[in-house]
Each structure stands twice: as C-alpha cells, then as structure tokens.
Amino acid sequence: MATAAITAERENYLNQEYGIKSWLLTVDHKRIALLYLLSITFFFFIGGFFALLIRLELLTPAGDLVQADTYNKLFSMHGQVMVFFFLIPSIPAVLGNFLVPLMIGAKDLAFPRINLLSWYLYIIAGLLMLHCMLTGGVDTGWTFYTPFSTAFSNTKVVEAGLAIFISGFSSILTGLNFVVTIHRMRAPGMTWDRLPLFIWAHYATSIIQLLGTPVIAVTLVLVVLERALHLGIFDPTRGGDPLLFQHLFWFYSHPAVYIMILPSMGVVTEIIPCFSRKRIFGYKFVALSSISIAVFGFLVWAHHMFVAGISLYAALVFSALSYLVAVPSAIKVFNWTATMYKGSITFSTPMLYAFGFVGLFTMGGLTGLFLAALGIDVHVTDTYFVVAHFHYIMVGGALMGYLGGMHFWWPKISGRMYPEPLGRLAALIVFLGFNLTFFPQFILGYLGMPRRYWQYPPEFQVLNVLSTAGATVLAVGYLLPMVYFLWSMRYGKVAPDNPWGASGLEWTTTSPPPTFNFAQPPVVTWEAYDYEHIPAPQEARSGG
Amino acid sequence: MADSPIAMEHHNPALKHHFADMEQQREASSLGMWLFLATEIMFFGGMFCAYLIYRLWYFPEFAAGSNSLDITLGAVNTAVLICSSLTVVMAVRSAQLGKRQQQVIYLALTLVLGLAFLGIKAVEWTSKFEEHHIPGPTFNFQGSIPSHPDQPVDQRHAQIFFSLYFAMTGMHALHMIIGVGIFSYLLYHAWKGAYTPEYYTPLENSGLYWHFVDIVWIYLFPLLYLIDRKK
Amino acid sequence: MSEHTVSAKTNIAVWVTLLVLTGVTAGVAFIDLGPFNTVVALVIATFKALLVVLIFMHVKYTSEKLVKVVVVSAIFFLLLLLGLSLADYSTRLL
Numbered sequence: 009m010a011t012a013a014i015t016a017e018r019e020n021y022l023n024q025e026y027g028i029k030s031w032l033l034t035v036d037h038k039r040i041a042l043l044y045l046l047s048i049t050f051f052f053f054i055g056g057f058f059a060l061l062i063r064l065e066l067l068t069p070a071g072d073l074v075q076a077d078t079y080n081k082l083f084s085m086h087g088q089v090m091v092f093f094f095l096i097p098s099i100p101a102v103l104g105n106f107l108v109p110l111m112i113g114a115k116d117l118a119f120p121r122i123n124l125l126s127w128y129l130y131i132i133a134g135l136l137m138l139h140c141m142l143t144g145g146v147d148t149g150w151t152f153y154t155p156f157s158t159a160f161s162n163t164k165v166v167e168a169g170l171a172i173f174i175s176g177f178s179s180i181l182t183g184l185n186f187v188v189t190i191h192r193m194r195a196p197g198m199t200w201d202r203l204p205l206f207i208w209a210h211y212a213t214s215i216i217q218l219l220g221t222p223v224i225a226v227t228l229v230l231v232v233l234e235r236a237l238h239l240g241i242f243d244p245t246r247g248g249d250p251l252l253f254q255h256l257f258w259f260y261s262h263p264a265v266y267i268m269i270l271p272s273m274g275v276v277t278e279i280i281p282c283f284s285r286k287r288i289f290g291y292k293f294v295a296l297s298s299i300s301i302a303v304f305g306f307l308v309w310a311h312h313m314f315v316a317g318i319s320l321y322a323a324l325v326f327s328a329l330s331y332l333v334a335v336p337s338a339i340k341v342f343n344w345t346a347t348m349y350k351g352s353i354t355f356s357t358p359m360l361y362a363f364g365f366v367g368l369f370t371m372g373g374l375t376g377l378f379l380a381a382l383g384i385d386v387h388v389t390d391t392y393f394v395v396a397h398f399h400y401i402m403v404g405g406a407l408m409g410y411l412g413g414m415h416f417w418w419p420k421i422s423g424r425m426y427p428e429p430l431g432r433l434a435a436l437i438v439f440l441g442f443n444l445t446f447f448p449q450f451i452l453g454y455l456g457m458p459r460r461y462w463q464y465p466p467e468f469q470v471l472n473v474l475s476t477a478g479a480t481v482l483a484v485g486y487l488l489p490m491v492y493f494l495w496s497m498r499y500g501k502v503a504p505d506n507p508w509g510a511s512g513l514e515w516t517t518t519s520p521p522p523t524f525n526f527a528q529p530p531v532v533t534w535e536a537y538d539y540e541h542i543p544a545p546q547e548a549r550s551g552g
Numbered sequence: 553m554a555d556s557p558i559a560m561e562h563h564n565p566a567l568k569h570h571f572a573d574m575e576q577q578r579e580a581s582s583l584g585m586w587l588f589l590a591t592e593i594m595f596f597g598g599m600f601c602a603y604l605i606y607r608l609w610y611f612p613e614f615a616a617g618s619n620s621l622d623i624t625l626g627a628v629n630t631a632v633l634i635c636s637s638l639t640v641v642m643a644v645r646s647a648q649l650g651k652r653q654q655q656v657i658y659l660a661l662t663l664v665l666g667l668a669f670l671g672i673k674a675v676e677w678t679s680k681f682e683e684h685h686i687p688g689p690t691f692n693f694q695g696s697i698p699s700h701p702d703q704p705v706d707q708r709h710a711q712i713f714f715s716l717y718f719a720m721t722g723m724h725a726l727h728m729i730i731g732v733g734i735f736s737y738l739l740y741h742a743w744k745g746a747y748t749p750e751y752y753t754p755l756e757n758s759g760l761y762w763h764f765v766d767i768v769w770i771y772l773f774p775l776l777y778l779i780d781r782k783k
Numbered sequence: 784m785s786e787h788t789v790s791a792k793t794n795i796a797v798w799v800t801l802l803v804l805t806g807v808t809a810g811v812a813f814i815d816l817g818p819f820n821t822v823v824a825l826v827i828a829t830f831k832a833l834l835v836v837l838i839f840m841h842v843k844y845t846s847e848k849l850v851k852v853v854v855v856s857a858i859f860f861l862l863l864l865l866g867l868s869l870a871d872y873s874t875r876l877l
Contacts, residue, residue, distance in 0.1 A: 116570040118580045184587045191849060192580040193571075218587055219860045222595035230602070230719065239687050239715040240708060241602060247708035252605055255868050256598055306863055310871060322871035579847065586850050590857035597861040604865055605872055627809045631802055638798040641789070641839050648788045763840050767832045774808055774824035782815040 020423065020520040035120035036523055041106035043127050044097060049490070051093040051134060056483065058086035063476040071463040079462035080147035081163065087150030088168060092175050093134055095406055096264065099271035100182055103413045104210045106421060108186055110514035110521060111204050113195025113530040118188040126181040133175035140167040149460065154242035154253040158234040166235055169228040176221045183217030186210050197532030204512050204536055205288060208295040209274025212302035216263045220306070224260035227253065251317055258309035266305040268402060270298060272409025273340055276362045279416050280344050282510040283359035284351025285544060287537035290343040297336035304333040314385050323382055330380035337373055341366060357431030361412025364439045368404025372397055375450065393453025399446045408438065411489065418493065419507045423520040424500030430492050438485035444478025509545035511537050566751045578753050585757040589764045596768055599720050603775065606716065610709035612697040617713035618779035620685065620695045622676060626777040629672050633766045636665035640759045647752035652745055659739040662762070666732045673725055687715045698780045717776055724772060727765045734758050787844040797838045804831050
C-alpha cells in the first residue's frame with residue numbers, strides 16, 4: 009500500500025476504485041462532490057448560453073435576433089437554470105460535500121446514501137428541465153408569477169415547475185445531511201467555537217434549505233394543480249389572489265438568495281485569514297452573523313412586492329426589516345477587512361477572488377439597500393438596476409467566492425496545483441469582465457430601461473454594447489479555469505498536504521485524501537485559524 | 553450474555569462504518585427524521601397559509617362548503633388515526649421490550665387502521681364527486697350559507713374552498729399512502745425479527761413520521777369540517 | 784432518541800384523552816360561541832398535538848434538547864409565514 013514518500017500514486021479516494029459503477033454508486037462524499045462538480049458545470053454552460061443569446065439580442069435596440077416570445081423564454085430559462093441548477097447547489101454540493109466531513113474530522117456525512125440520492129434527484133430534475141427547454145421551454149420568468157403562469161402562458165410551465173420541485177428535494181436532503189453531520193459527527197475536541205467558519209456558514213445555509221424550500225415546493229404543486237385542473241387559487245377571475253402566489257414564492261426565494269451567498273461568504277472567510285497569515289477578526293461575530301442572516305432572511309420577502317399591490321403598511325414593515333438584514337452582512341465585511349489589516353498579504357489566486365468578492369458583494373449589498381427604500385424602489389424596480397444589483401451579489405459575490413474556493417481547495421481535491429500565473433490572470437479577467445458587464449446596467453436601470461424587455465430606446469444602446477462586450481470578456485475568464493484545471497490533473501505540479509500553510513483539519517490529511525479521510529481519527533486541541541503557530545508554506549505556492 | 557454491552561455495540565451488524573457507535577448512529581437518525589418533519593411542517597404550512605387567507609376573505613362560502621362535508625366520517629377518521637398512533641406507539645414499545653410477536657400484531661393493526669382511513673376518505677371523495685363539488689368544469693355548489701341561507705353563494709369562492717379541501721386532504725392522503733408503504737416494509741422486517749431492544753431505530757423514526765401525519769389531520773379536521781356548524 | 788420506555792398505562796391514558804377531546808371538539812362546534820368556536824377548536828387541536836408530540840413522540844422524555852429546538856423552530860417559522868402574510872392581508876383595505 010502506501011509508502012512514506014509523497015507520491016501521486018498513494019492510495020486515495022480517486023484511485024481507490026475505478027470504473028463507472030464505482031462513481032455512479034459511490035457513497036463517498038468526496039466522489040459525490042465531484043459528480044456534482046461535473047453536473048453543475050454543465051448547467052452553468054447552459055445558463056451561460058442563454059445569457060449569451062440575451063446579450064447578443066441586446067446589442068441593438070431593435071428586436072432583431074429572436075422573437076419577443078423567444079426572448080421571454082431566454083431570460084426565464086437563464087434565471088431558472090442559473091438559480092436552481094447552478095447557484096443553489098454550487099458551493100454546498102461541491103465544496104460543502106467535499107469539505108464538511110474533512111473540516112470536522114469525520115469519515116463521511118451522516119447519511120452517505122441520502123447524499124447520493126440528493127445527486128440523483130438533482131440529475132433527474134436536471135434532465136426534466138433539459139427536456140422542458142428542448143421541447144419549447146418556459147416564458148414566465150424564473151418567478152412563475154400567476155395568473156400568467158397558471159392561466160395564460162402556453163409554454164411548459166408544468167414541466168419546469170416539476171423539475172424545480174424535484175431539485176428542491178435534492179437541496180433539502182443536502183441541508184438535512186449537513187445539519188445532522190455538524191451536530192453529531194464532530195471529532196473529539198472539535199467544539200462549536202473551534203469550527204471553521206465555512207462550517208458555520210454551511211450550517212446556516214442548511215437551516216434555510218430545510219425551512220424555506222418546502223414552501224416553494226408546495227407552491228409549485230399548487231401552480232401545477234391550478235394549471236392542470238383550472239382551480240383558481242391564484243387567479244383573480246376565479247376568486248384567487250395572485251399576490252398569494254408571490255407571498256408564498258418569495259417566502260422561499262428571498263431566503264434562497266442567502267442560500268446562494270452564505271456558503272460563498274464561508275469560503276471567503278477561509279481564504280482571507282490564510283493569505284493574511286492572521287486569525288479571523290471577530291470569530292464569534294462572524295459565526296453569529298451567519299445564523300442571523302439565515303433567520304432575518306426569512307423576515308423580508310415582501311420587499312420583492314413593494315409595487316405589486318401589498319398594503320402600504322406591509323411595505324413599510326418589510327422595508328424596515330430589509331434594512332435590518334443588511335447589518336450582519338456588513339459585520340462580515342468589517343471583520344474581513346479587519347482581518348486583512350496589518351496582515352501579511354499574498355495576492356494568490358484565491359485571495360484575488362476574495363478581494364473581488366468583498367468589493368463587489370459590498371456594492372451589490374448596498375444597492376440592495378437602495379432598493380429597500382420604498383421611494384427609490386418605485387422608480388428602479390423592474391429595471392436593470394435590479395438586474396445589476398442581484399448580478400453583483402450572485403456573480404460578483406457568490407460565483408467569485410465559488411471560483412476562489414475551487415482554486416483554494418483544488419490541490420486538496422485533485423492532488424495537483426493549478427498554474428498560479430494563469431489563475432491570477434483569469435481572476436483579473438473575470439473581475440474586469442464582470443464590472444464591464446454589470447456596472448453599465450446600474451446606469452441603464454437608473455435611466456429607466458426596464459428589465460425583461462427585448463427592445464429598448466436607441467439612447468440606451470451604448471451602455472448595452474458595453475455590457476455585452478463585458479460579457480464576452482467574462483466568458484473568457486470563466487473558460488480559462490476550466491481549461492487549466494483539466495490540464496493540471498495530468499500536468500500540474502503534485503500538491504503537498506498543505507500548499508497554502510492553511511489552518512483546518514482538511515489540510516492535515518493527504519492531497520487528495522484517502523477514502524476514509526484520515527489515517528487516524530483526529531483529536532482537536534487547538535483553536536481555529538491558529539495562524540500564529542502555523543508556518544507560512546515554503547513550497548509550491550508562488551510561480552507555476 | 554457472553555459479550556459486554558460495548559462489544560455488542562461494535563459488533564452490531566446494523567452499525568454503519570462511518571459512525572463511531574450505535575449511540576451516535578441512533579442520535580443521528582433521530583435528528584435526521586425530526587429535521588425532515590420540520591420540512592414537512594413548512595410544506596403543509598404553505599397550504600395552511602393559503603387556507604388562512606381565503607377563510608378570512610370568503611368566510612360565508614367556507615362555512616357553506618364545510619357544512620357540506622360529512623362530520624361523522626371526519627370525526628371517525630380522526631378517531632381512526634388516533635387509534636393508529638396508539639398502535640404505533642405500542643409497536644415501538646414492544647420492540648423496546650423485545651417482544652417480536654406483539655410488534656407484528658401492533659404493526660399489522662396500524663396498517664389496517666391506516667387503510668381504513670384511506671377507505672373512508674375514498675368514500676368521502678366519491679360523495680363529493682357525486683355532489684359536483686370537485687373543482688373544475690363540473691363544479692356546481694348547491695349548498696347554502698349556514699347563518700344566512702338567503703345569501704347567494706359565489707361559486708368561485710366556494711370552488712376555492714373545495715380546491716383547498718382537496719389539495720390539503722389529498723396531500724395528507726398521499727402522506728398516508730407513503731406511510732402505509734413504510735409500515736408494510738416494517739411489518740415484513742419485524743416479522744423477520746429485525747427489530748430488537750438493541751436496534752429498533754427504523755421503527756421509532758417511522759413512528760415519528762406516522763404521528764406527524766396524524767397531527768396534520770388533527771388540525772385539518774376542525775379547520776375543514778367544523779366551520780360555523782352551530783345550529 | 785431516549786431509551787426510556789413509556790408505560791402502557793400512560794399511552795392508553797393519552798389515547799383515551801385524545802378520543803375524548805375529538806368528541807368535545809365536534810360537540811362544541813354545534814354550540815354557538817361566536818368567534819370563539821374557532822379559537823376553542825384550535826386550542827383543543829393544539830393540546831391534542833402537544834400530547835402526541837410530548838408523549839407519543841417522546842419529546843417529553845428525550846435527553847436531546849436539540850429535538851425540542853427543531854420542533855419549536857419549525858413552528859416559529861410557520862407562524863412567521865402566516866403572521867407576516869397577515870401583515871399584508873389585514874392592512875390592505877385600511
């Protein structure tokens with residue numbers, strides 16, 4: 009079996025067993041993480057393809073690339089694929105699945121077979137969604153507002169609704185697995201206050217997944233029933249209230265945005281201390297802020313409905329609550345910057361993504377506050393201002409955090425180093441491409457360009473062209489890592505156990521880890537982020 | 553016994569390899585089931601929310617619709633489920649006490665009661681079909697509003713009541729069917745002697761699920777059947 | 784869960800109580816209490832639910848505090864959904 013020398017041929021979870029059956033029937037959380045990696049990357053391409061078509065259409069003011077109906081399908085499916093099949097699973101299902109047991113010193117998640125079931129549910133949902141898209145798609149927007157979705161749209165609403173319903177179960181089971189694992193399977197000595205903040209972030213995310221997803225599940229069931237049986241629960245001509253749909257939809261979909269951002273925040277909280285060589289500033293505040301975001305996130309949903317017809321008093325209440333929910337996020341930003349202050353900073357690829365995250369998330373978050381102000385919202389709601397706001401958070405925030413995390417843990421996952429100069433270049437390209445794509449959209453929205461429109465007045469064209477140009481640059485930035493990650497699996501430098509000199513139990517085992525994670529079950533006697541006592545790494549960190 | 557309790561734990565064939573001992577496995581499984589039930593509370597909760605709003609808006613038609621339901625069958629079904637919760641509890645208790653035959657009897661009784669519930673529900677739904685109370689193109693509600701018999705009934709509002717009635721009792725019945733499936737599986741394995749005082753976790757956790765479905769009905773009965781029934 | 788075995792007597796007592804309360808619920812529905820009919824029905828239902836949760840589902844006897852936290856949290860979030868939705872619906876015509 010293993011020799012004392014650090015070689016890539018040592019038995020690990022990747023080479024322990026070969027063959028497609030060993031992958032499709034695996035219960036190893038690390039292999040399941042890779043299965044998810046492949047699947048969500050596939051759906052990212054699909055969602056990106058729709059984005060490309062949208063941006064192409066918007067190069068000119070006239071609707072000349074596609075029909076209006078087709079354009080409605082493009083933005084709807086872009087949203088659904090990106091939200092439900094990329095962003096929501098991304099970090100939890102890939103990095104969370106891989107790292108949660110490792111970080112707490114466990115052999116696997118609490119329910120390995122349920123973990124595999126989660127992936128299969130995701131695949132079934134994804135196939136159903138693909139079939140829906142290939143046979144006509146859906147044009148209701150990712151938000152499925154009634155009565156258009158239930159009574160008027162002649163697209164495949166039922167199929168899309170069912171696909172998302174099934175994907176919801178995948179999400180619920182992942183969350184359930186994480187909560188039980190974190191409560192019941194921590195190694196001896198791994199007390200709650202020694203947990204990596206990545207774990208706290210995933211714990212908070214899982215709470216949202218558990219409590220929020222069932223509501224959208226039942227709502228989609230009601231939409232499907234209404235559409236199929238002409239019930240009228242959400243149809244005003246049959247006595248129903250379209251706003252009831254929106255209340256039920258947003259009760260999940262607002263917390264869902266925290267499902268998308270919290271794990272990314274967790275990633276950033278691991279990267280910044282490592283590349284500042286300093287423990288995280290305010291551990292307890294960061295941990296508690298994750299939980300606060302999860303709880304407060306459930307209190308603000310109707311800020312998506314300010315102009316939909318809710319009462320003024322409800323609007324006031326939800327506006328005030330929306331200001332509250334920004335506070336814990338701001339606390340995190342302060343803690344990250346305080347961690348970097350007087351730290352010994354290395355501008356490695358993961359750190360570049362973390363910097364990007366902090367800046368862009370802050371911009372996205374602050375513009376969320378603009379939207380929470382009723383007076384401003386009346387003017388910019390349903391414009392490109394909103395589109396820019398959420399892309400700053402989802403792409404500038406969540407996606408950059410995901411990429412940063414993929415780079416940070418790639419050595420652990422694959423046993424190889426990616427080429428660092430290319431990594432930094434790609435990060436820069438992503439950052440520049442992102443800002444070029446989405447900053448003009450803030451201006452467009454402020455100037456009055458509505459969202460979901462396939463034609464626009466000619467005076468908006470310059471900004472739209474800039475945005476499309478940015479999207480092209482962004483696409484290059486995304487393709488680069490895919491290429492060099494694949495390249496590194498064969499030609500990359502062999503990674504040591506801890507190339508970054510990072511804290512955390514995952515770095516105490518081999519790169520890649522053995523199937524059961526640790527040669528010896530760990531016993532923890534030290535605090536998290538113990539960077540005063542961890543030496544900076546000497547090898548395989550800079551250059552490539 | 554030849555083996556010490558600790559040795560028994562480590563050698564228990566039901567112990568999964570990623571758990572340190574049976575205690576950890578049991579606690580993890582239990583927490584897992586409770587978390588799942590929490591998701592079910594939110595799942596049914598969405599429908600309770602719709603119910604709440606429309607009951608406030610359309611109280612007269614809700615009362616009319618409710619009065620057209622068979623209160624006897626509803627009450628009997630409530631009793632049936634309560635009895636089945638007792639048999640579930642007694643089945644778990646029998647496993648705790650190592651009584652295989654008793655387990656099997658109680659599990660079989662649970663199944664019978666569960667099927668009885670579904671049978672009565674089928675009878676109720678059939679009469680709803682015959683009275684044209686099923687939402688859709690055939691819907692035609694001829695009942696009257698209890699406290700104001702001369703007030704005209706808005707068919708759309710009545711249809712909303714019945715939409716929610718069928719959605720909620722239908723979803724509940726689906727959960728009952730799944731429960732019957734689970735308990736059939738348990739019955740078979742209990743008969744084979746799978747559940748002992750050292751390991752009866754599937755029984756215990758499935759019991760939790762069954763009790764939860766019972767609790768949903770405990771709320772559905774007054775909310776659907778007992779709106780404005782005063783004489 | 785816990786190893787505590789609930790006595791058959793306790794289980795039967797709870798069962799009888801649940802059946803009696805079901806009868807009470809149905810009976811009280813025919814008495815005119817105005818708006819309190821709903822309140823009484825829901826209070827009784829909640830009491831029945833509590834009996835099932837605490838005794839049949841062992842929550843009273845469990846050594847795991849976490850289970851109680853999970854149950855309370857789920858109910859809390861459900862009430863949030865119902866309550867904050869009412870913040871809109873109850874103030875629409877004001």
